Amino acid sequence: MSIETIMNTSPVIPVMVIDKVENAVPLAKALVGGGLKVLEITLRTDAALESIREIKAAVPEAIVGAGTVINTATLDQALAAGSEFIVTPGTTPGLVDAALSNGVQLLPGVNTPTEAMTLLEKGISALKFFPAEAAGGVPMLKSIGGPLPQISFCPTGGVNPNNAREYLALKNVACVGGSWMAPANLVAEGKWEEIQHLAAEAATLG
Known part of the structure; x- marks a missing residue:
C-alpha cells in the first residue's frame, strides 16, 4: 500500500502516545471502530515497539x-x-536514503519549501507538515501549494477539531494528524467507548 493510499484512507491519522502496552490493543480497536484505520504509534515511550507488534x-x-x-x-x-x-x-x-533503500512507505516531516523541494528531487511528494500551526498553518500551506502543487501534505502539530476542516479544505492536504481523539486521561482510565465516539466524529471531518 502506497503512502498516498494510506493518507487518503481517512481524514485524520491518530498520533498515539502509548505508555502501557496493555492499552495498545483496546485503544487501537476503539479508533478503528470509530472509522480511523490508519494509526501512527509514536516512538516516544518504552511501550511503543511492543504496542506496534500487538496491534x-x-x-x-x-x-x-x-x-x-x-x-x-x-x-x-x-x-x-x-x-x-x-x-x-x-x-x-541519511534517514531518507535509508528509508528509500528499504522500500519503506515514508511520510517525512518538513516545514519549508526548500525541504519540500529537496524531497521532491528524490521522488517523494507525500509529506508531513510539522509543526503545522507553529510553522504558519493554513496560510503557509496555501502559499506552498502555489509553486508546488504536486506535493500532498499531512499537517500535524496544533491541529484540532476546531481547525481540522480548514486544513482538509486545502487542495494540497490529504489528511491531518492529531491526538485529540485519544487524550491521555481517557486512555489512562480505559474509556474506550468515549474514544471510539471521538474517533467517529473525527472520521466525518473529511
Missing part, C-alpha cells in the same frame, strides 16, 4: 505505522516491529 497481531484491519522516527536506528526498530509506514518529525539525508 498488528490483534487488529488486522488497522494500518499501523511508527512516528517520531529520527534516525536509522529507530527506523530499523520500527520496521522490525512490523510498521507499515514511517513518519518523521523532520528530514535528514
Whole structure:
C-alpha cells in the first residue's frame, strides 16, 4: 500500500502516545471502530515497539505505522516491529536514503519549501507538515501549494477539531494528524467507548 493510499484512507491519522502496552490493543480497536484505520504509534515511550507488534497481531484491519522516527536506528526498530509506514518529525539525508533503500512507505516531516523541494528531487511528494500551526498553518500551506502543487501534505502539530476542516479544505492536504481523539486521561482510565465516539466524529471531518 502506497503512502498516498494510506493518507487518503481517512481524514485524520491518530498520533498515539502509548505508555502501557496493555492499552495498545483496546485503544487501537476503539479508533478503528470509530472509522480511523490508519494509526501512527509514536516512538516516544518504552511501550511503543511492543504496542506496534500487538496491534498488528490483534487488529488486522488497522494500518499501523511508527512516528517520531529520527534516525536509522529507530527506523530499523520500527520496521522490525512490523510498521507499515514511517513518519518523521523532520528530514535528514541519511534517514531518507535509508528509508528509500528499504522500500519503506515514508511520510517525512518538513516545514519549508526548500525541504519540500529537496524531497521532491528524490521522488517523494507525500509529506508531513510539522509543526503545522507553529510553522504558519493554513496560510503557509496555501502559499506552498502555489509553486508546488504536486506535493500532498499531512499537517500535524496544533491541529484540532476546531481547525481540522480548514486544513482538509486545502487542495494540497490529504489528511491531518492529531491526538485529540485519544487524550491521555481517557486512555489512562480505559474509556474506550468515549474514544471510539471521538474517533467517529473525527472520521466525518473529511
